[in-house]
Amino acid sequence: MTFHLFRLECVRMLRDPRYLALGVVTPIGFYLLFATIFGGDPTRPGELKGTVEIMVAMAAYGAIWGALSATGPRLAHERSSGWLEQLRSMPVTVRQLLVAKLAAGLAVALPALVLVCVTAAAAKDVRLEAWQWAALVPAMWLGTLPFALLGVVVGLLVGPEAAFPLSYGLYMAASALGGLWVPPARLSAPLQDVAHALPTYRLADLGWRIAAGHAPTWADVAVLAAWSAGFVALAVLAQGRGPRRARTGAASAATAG
Amino acid sequence: METAIALDGATKRFGELTAVDGLSLTIGRGATVALLGANGAGKSTTVAMLMGLLPPDEGEVTVAGRAPRQAVVEGTIAAMLQDSGLMPGVTAAELVRLARRMYPAPLRVEEALELAGLRDQARRRVDRMSGGQVQRLKFALVAVAGADTMLLDEPTRALDVQGRREFWSAMRNCAAAGRTIVFATHYLDEVEENAERVVVMARGRVVADGTPARIREAGGRAVVRFRVPAGETLPTLPGEVVREHGWATVRSATPDEVVRRLAASDADWCDLRVSPPSLDDSFLALTGAGPAAQDGSAPHGTPPAQGTPADRRIAAASSAPQADSIARTESAQTQAAKTQAARAESARTAPEEARVR
Structure with missing residues (x-):
């Protein structure tokens, strides 16, 4: 059942022009733009080439929006539109539903990740070893999990009007502070400390390390895992009080008689 | 007769408001029953309790002898809820196919769409459907389940006259297939033609329970x-x-x-x-919505009820504790109402009477 829900969730994302614009086309477009402007900057020894660094940053940037937009705004909308109510009257558990949503969030994060890398290789002549590609894409893909979880939290806590701007605002802020727009090395020291605590920076750092020929650090994995655990906890709390707050239960039944 | 649905003293409160008040009701398998009541009578709350969406504060609710949620999970009962919505961005057929996979003995997707009158809209996107089509699709989601018991909360809302006719014809097919059908409505004409038993609710209680003909006789002139x-x-x-x-x-x-x-x-x-007697009159008399008779909806071209002794009957009906049958309700009613009820038992309605459980 979870699989069929998951499949439909993906189908509707791929038919959604807003997702295609923000979650696929935008990161590719930004990559081409930034790689053209800054890609040729001279690099110091040990630093990644601009075209590679920006590839990883934009791949993360696109993947994050895929994961976040498939969960947050959609879940909030479904809570108020009555689709969750409809599912609650069918043989589906809330858990199956949320697992399907999370899986769909991860699934629709993948196109941006892969396509930005393909664009980099094709248009900007980025060359990595085969093992680097094979490690970079799956590692960054798994690294989007905390963002899919954040979406679930947003979707469970916020109404349909607020969910999109809130998701987008968090996304932009975390991307900027996490060094996806400006190389983190160019941020001031206090801002670097902030960046190092953010999952956006850590997601990109997975890719930067692999692209530089190293293994990701334990700090990357630990920070991403910590955010994930925090969001799971929040989601469980929100779910506990969710049904009664949404118009699914008491309120609608009382007014509709 | 096996029991499809049983409520025993079920009560649900929302703060100050008692939406369902000690409701006791048993519906046998294969019956087609209308839950008739004005807005706020407790119909939707009753449906929500039967689907396990709301736990009763007091009393017991069972579906096919099981806890409601278990019956839902096993696919014994399926409901068309009033406030539910659908997943946007997918087609009617995709959504029905999803629902189909949840149930142990489902209908075919084409069959369900056909029943719901959506054969030509199978590939239409949910978010591009009209209100009436969405309503039909919600019915298709219930129909495809092939569940023993179907609960339909105001199923014909947003349907036009033609749509309603088609809907009820589909419903009769489901009933003929032996399914138990319980529908909540406030359309009186639908009750008369489509239910063999009518349970009239007001303020969360049953105020009358019988065949449509009998309900008609009970209150009206x-x-x-x-x-x-x-x-x-x-x-x-x-x-x-x-x-x-x-x-x-x-x-x-x-x-x-x-x-x-x-x-x-x-x-x-x-x-x-x-x-x-018009069903409107009896309904209003039974539920105590007297003034609403002025909205001119009375059938048969009769003038709206004016100054009927409805008020007295309402008072009597609402003071009768646990009035779960006509017999009990009428004992508290006026002499006039008794006379009518007695007439109702005459040969004219006898064949339908026999079906009351």
Whole structure:
């Protein structure tokens, strides 16, 4: 059942022009733009080439929006539109539903990740070893999990009007502070400390390390895992009080008689 | 008769408001039952309890002898809820296919879409459907389940006349297949044609329970109309007489007696017609929504009920504790209502009576 829900969730994302614009086309477009402007900057020894660094940053940037937009705004909308109510009257558990949503969030994060890398290789002549590609894409893909979880939290806590701007605002802020727009090395020291605590920076750092020929650090994995655990906890709390707050239960039944 | 649905003293409160108040009701397998009541009568709350969406504060609710949620998970019961919505961005067929996979003994997707009258819209996106089509799709999601019991909360809302006709025809197919069907509505005409049993609810309680014919007799008065020249003297008739535009309209609990007296008199009357009590009148009388009769929805071209003794009956009905059958309700009613109920038991309605459980 979870699989069929998951499949439909993906189908509707791929038919959604807003997702295609923000979650696929935008990161590719930004990559081409930034790689053209800054890609040729001279690099110091040990630093990644601009075209590679920006590839990883934009791949993360696109993947994050895929994961976040498939969960947050959609879940909030479904809570108020009555689709969750409809599912609650069918043989589906809330858990199956949320697992399907999370899986769909991860699934629709993948196109941006892969396509930005393909664009980099094709248009900007980025060359990595085969093992680097094979490690970079799956590692960054798994690294989007905390963002899919954040979406679930947003979707469970916020109404349909607020969910999109809130998701987008968090996304932009975390991307900027996490060094996806400006190389983190160019941020001031206090801002670097902030960046190092953010999952956006850590997601990109997975890719930067692999692209530089190293293994990701334990700090990357630990920070991403910590955010994930925090969001799971929040989601469980929100779910506990969710049904009664949404118009699914008491309120609608009382007014509709 | 196996029991499909049982509520035993079920009570649900929302703060100050008691939405369902000690509701006891048993519905046998294969029955087609209407839950009739005004907005706020407790119909949707009852449906929500039967689907396990709301736990009762008191009392017990079972579906096919199980806890409601278990019956839902096993696919024994499926519901068309009033406030539910659908997943946007997918087609009707995709959504029905999803629902189909959740149930152990489903119908085919094409079959469900056909039943719901959506065969030609199978590939249409949910978010591009009209209100009526969405309503049909919600029915298709229930139909495809192939569940023993179908709960339909105001199923024909947003449907036009043609849509309603098709809907009820589909419903009768489901009923003929042996499914238990319980639908909540406030459309009286739908009740009469599509239910074999009517449970009238008001303020979270059952105020009447019987065949549509019997409900009709329980509260309303028959209407006798005939043409009579202005100024012509009429004999004393049992009932309320209104004369205008050369017509006399008599609203009476004893139409036979009206006709007998007319026939025995010398009055110059013609074009006599007798209409049975309107279901609207009985419904309003039973649920105590007297003033609403002024909205002019009375069938048979009769004038809206005015100054009926409804108020008295309402008071009586609402004070009757646990009034879960006509028999019990009427014991607290006025003599006039008793007379009508007695008439209802006469040969005219006997065949339908036999089906009351």
